[in-house]
Amino acid sequence: MTAVTAGAAGEGRPWGLWRRQVGGIVRLELRKVLLSRMALIGWGLAVLPVLLMVARVLVVVLGFDVLAEGERAIGDTAYAEVYQTLMLRLCVFFGCLAIFVNLVRGEVYARTLHYYLLAPVRREVLVFGKYVGGLAGAALVFGGATLATRLVMLGGGPGWGETAVRTVMAGPWLGHTLAYVGVTLAACAGYGAVFLVVGLLRVNPIIPAVVVFAWEAVNPFLPAALQPMSVVHALLALCPVPVSLGPIAILGQPPSGPVAALELALVTALLVALAMRQARGLEALYGED
């Protein structure tokens, strides 16, 4: 039988073992994120913008004359507005809140955290595995939803079938779609890291979640120096189509795409590292103990 050993002196770090452990944790987490009762929250939030887009297309396809001629097709700007306000700031944000806060806290509520803590796994690896599992699940749910909204966007205009084919083949649709899916995945990674840390705090997660939500919401109105200290700031810079933030928004110089991506990656890595450090002191306390 294969011995499961972790880095005896001179062997260096047991990357193979850690990779297998992360794989084992990801499998369990994916099942929870995609198939458990709690997963309904994520699925519900992901479906919301898709349903909105489908409703708009149906209005046109079924011939309800409620939209002006020029508004029938879902243009790049209209999509960007829906994406940034509904998908990014609400659906992905709250979906990640539900998924990542519950990676650890959910185990406490379910009184199953001790099974993980008893496994021969470093706490850091355990939390990293949970993060990767949550990220994989969130990416599937919200990346899929983003793709679905982009596909639905193709409908709506007159002769929408032909237009759609032309749009996919010639226009910027394909590039924008890849960019939007990428931004969604980046949002899952960034917000996921934030809420992973929140879930490890010994406080009611609602309070820090509200604080983060408020901070993200007022980001465009903050002084330019403070704006980079948020996830959404980098995400908006990565979006392919900018959206007007209104007359009272303070417009700082937005970072370039690569800089925004690097900023977000660094913040995410720092937060995940912080969570891994927090996990060292993790205990199985279920309230009445």
Place this chain on the structure above:
Amino acid sequence: MIGLGRRQAAADRDGPTGGSAGTPPERNGSARVSGDRSAGSAAGRAAGSPADDLRAPADRIVFRDVSRFYGEILGVNRVNLSLAPGITSLVGPNGSGKTTLMNLMTGLLRPTQGAIAVLGVPVTDAERLGRLVGYCTQVDSFPAGATGWSFVHGLLRVGGWPEDEARARAAAAIERVDLVEAAGRKVDGYSKGMRQRIKLAAAISHGPRVLVLDEPLNGLDPMARAEMAALFRALAADGHFIVVSSHILHEVDTLADRVVVIHHGYVRAEGGIADMRASLDAEHPLGIQVRCDRPAEVARRLFGRVDVVEARLHDDGAGLLVRTRDLDGFYAALGEIVLAGDIDVDAIVPADDDVQAVYQYLIGTGGEGL
């Protein structure tokens, strides 16, 4: 060697394993009984200094001046223990600190102060500790939607076992607890006894040297209890450490090599049951039930001895309870009475040399509060 007291010193002189495999050690070891809390603490302080923690022995589970508080509520306080291979039973009423002690030694909780090492591994080292220890908790919760198989197999995969070996280990563990047929069913549909067994399967699946079991026989039918007890004995005979809590004192009596009595978060006594009982002789002389046809005559003859402090006739007139401070001398005297041939003695049975009596004398109840 760290300062673990005379018992540890003797064990260390005997060899690194503290007893040969197959022979539960310390069956006849000494016992430590703390008459009050301060005495227990004093015993703990005498055991060694915190600096010794770095040299915890690799053949013991060592608690060094361990306290754990939940806010301002005491879990356990100033616990000093050194557990050898074999079956150790934690005994105490509800809320006495048994589960806290188990959670501490398995790394589920961190001590507020003090240090714990399991076979030389500090409990803060989750990875190494997890390989050494299997813990069957009292918590009756399972991952949502898990089947018996996915529960055991999934945890092995989390531990990093390759797929083939995880499957083999899961199958072996499930077979050992006799749940092969139910393994594909959801745990939510299991009976209490089946859930208990699947938790045990998960606890033993990775082949730990230390098995910690919190009320492991709860919910099992008599046949399953006997099988589990036999499994624990077999593992102990192989040199494993079995730490078990149970509220069924007669089971503790038959199962455990040694007992740790906990009360209000303090260790009140530890050691072999017989030795623990012997250490209480001064306050509580041993009682022996003698069933015979002329109990009054037996009482008269025995009362001549200085070690006999009490003789009480049974209500049915067919026996008596005698309390003595010198058991060997008493048995010799009783033997002479039997050999004299004028009294028919049917049975001679110790009345209070079991864990229940020890518990009663130490804690003040007969175990009803367990």
